[in-house]
Amino acid sequence: MSKGRFGKYGGQYVSEILMQALIELEEAFEKIYPTQEFQREFTELLRDYGGRPTPLYHAKNFSKVVGFKVYLKREDLLCGGSHKLNNTLGQALLAKKMGKKRLITETAAGQHGLATVMAGNICGLETEIFMGVKDIQRQASNVKKMKLLGAKIRPIKTGSGVLKDAVSETLREWASCSRTTHYLMGSAVGPHPFPTIVATFQSAIGQEIKQQILEKEDRLPDAIIACGSGGSNAIGAFKPFIDNAEVRLYFVEGGGEDLNAENSAAAFQLGRPGVLHGSLMQVLQDEHGQIRPSKTRAAGLNYPGRGPEISHLCEIGRVKPCYAFDNEVFEAVKIMCRTEGLIPALETAHAIAYVLNHPEEFSSDEIVVINFSGRGDKDIETILRHFYGA
Numbered sequence: 001m002s003k004g005r006f007g008k009y010g011g012q013y014v015s016e017i018l019m020q021a022l023i024e025l026e027e028a029f030e031k032i033y034p035t036q037e038f039q040r041e042f043t044e045l046l047r048d049y050g051g052r053p054t055p056l057y058h059a060k061n062f063s064k065v066v067g068f069k070v071y072l073k074r075e076d077l078l079c080g081g082s083h084k085l086n087n088t089l090g091q092a093l094l095a096k097k098m099g100k101k102r103l104i105t106e107t108a109a110g111q112h113g114l115a116t117v118m119a120g121n122i123c124g125l126e127t128e129i130f131m132g133v134k135d136i137q138r139q140a141s142n143v144k145k146m147k148l149l150g151a152k153i154r155p156i157k158t159g160s161g162v163l164k165d166a167v168s169e170t171l172r173e174w175a176s177c178s179r180t181t182h183y184l185m186g187s188a189v190g191p192h193p194f195p196t197i198v199a200t201f202q203s204a205i206g207q208e209i210k211q212q213i214l215e216k217e218d219r220l221p222d223a224i225i226a227c228g229s230g231g232s233n234a235i236g237a238f239k240p241f242i243d244n245a246e247v248r249l250y251f252v253e254g255g256g257e258d259l260n261a262e263n264s265a266a267a268f269q270l271g272r273p274g275v276l277h278g279s280l281m282q283v284l285q286d287e288h289g290q291i292r293p294s295k296t297r298a299a300g301l302n303y304p305g306r307g308p309e310i311s312h313l314c315e316i317g318r319v320k321p322c323y324a325f326d327n328e329v330f331e332a333v334k335i336m337c338r339t340e341g342l343i344p345a346l347e348t349a350h351a352i353a354y355v356l357n358h359p360e361e362f363s364s365d366e367i368v369v370i371n372f373s374g375r376g377d378k379d380i381e382t383i384l385r386h387f388y389g390a
């Protein structure tokens, strides 16, 4: 397999001026990541600042509801409330060792922006966050937190004023300042080497799942379920299991209101391969190849592309692409709240909803791991509005 390719997916579809920055980043990652010094500092940050390892929790009450044994990988307990920090700590540390002074990135729900400024502060790097104007309105509480932590917020008005537009603007900015600035990519997307770097840092999730389930059950799980758009929490959970063919892997994307291109984010159902943000991947597009905006109530799943590795794993049948509709997702939030006293992020609730609504996929003697990618504090208003109006 050629560098940065997953089957036909991936690659570096970028303008000439970005190539130098990508080559520098690839070389730095290959040189710095394997060193003992980097490994020691990264592991220490994940443990003492982030709170790793996160628990693998046997959700007994939820298991009773579905009729098989369910474990939750508690990424909601990682500092910041989602899996995002695994990646931002890794990249910020790398940027610091590359001599960069500043981080730029984009964010939708604000979880990645928040995790970036946290990591930036630890590593002594300035942080600037590009955010669609629509997302700034929708995610006021995370915007306040990012400002409090000292991040500069750059409002993006182009396009539809959402995540895909912010990514385009960040890539444009990076082309002009990559000598001093690292683009801290938020998911397993973008041109090579980003998808590989992000998957590497996030695979702490899957490595822990493997070790923890062997300790608790003395065998591997039958299935792992993860939600996703770009796919960083999913590929992080899946990667150490890809060669364990007996472990079924499910990727749950945002079905939105229904499976209609106007109302959905289900790129594996409604999209086809195309180039977005420097990479060939599965992507929502119209008949002319123009990117279609995605639609889902979960801001973190509202991206029209699927990372190249997940795109490939779905194409070859190793990962099953699935979706959950908004209505099912809100019901799943309620059931998780009532059975386990945990409020999942709307993104995470897609994985929970899939398990609840597809009993035919699992039998009573099976062990299923749901990657609990984040907590729902950021979504409380949306959830309450859904159930109780106004």
Ligand SMILES: *Cc1c(COP(=O)(O)O)cnc(C)c1O
Binding pocket: 082, 083, 084, 109, 111, 112, 186, 187, 188, 227, 228, 229, 230, 231, 232, 233, 234, 300, 301, 345, 347, 348, 373, 374, 375
């Ligand atoms: C950002 C986010 C996601 C989606 O991002 P991926 O890169 O596709 O994993 C999922 N869950 C939560 C809680 C998030 O914050």
